[in-house]
Amino acid sequence: MPSERARRGAAVETAAQAYLRQAGLSPISRNARYRGGELDLIMRDGETTVFVEVRYRASAGFGGGAASVDLRKRRKLVLAAQLFLAAHPDLAERPCRFDVIDASGDPPQLHWLRDAFRLEDC
Template identity: 40%
Template structure:
């Protein structure tokens, strides 16, 4: 039985629930690292930002990728060029809404791997990519 089945039961809902669980775990992880989580699941500019955080004086747009195995690669590998472009567009729309021109920001990825035999693994890829 997989950890996903143990955590969420119904297979038809596992991806959605696994993703929400991963975002909660990522937010908790980032708080322990000193980040301040400002917003979750911001839909703006035709995209979605999983977490908007502050790390000291830097605004951080965080993409959370949760997987139950590495069978198809590491979670961050799913953040392809198209996904990065959508996230950058959403971040620009968010910055425009703020109305501030001089904001220091970056893009981080948090990988959450829910493994059956081991405690789940969380890895932060700080400044994972930048605008094109």
């Protein structure tokens, strides 16, 4: 049985995916696991492939979820995205970006950070 934390994380990811769908993005994949990292959501925004990291914190007192996407985490996400694109060559030639959904509070309030970081930031 999944832990309470795992259930909460899955619920927040589901809410984030619904939020992004309402904003016009289409789902490609969810919880794609690769060496060194996991891609929470992979969405399409027009021709752009969007890798979305969903971060939940009960309180924003320590900087919230977005602040936890540090350099080490960004590098893991980039590596996982590269492996995903290698496995999906039809998407590899399209533009891509990295977004973060920062969720905090109970019930979680979602804050979408488009283009939260770039490859050159890693």
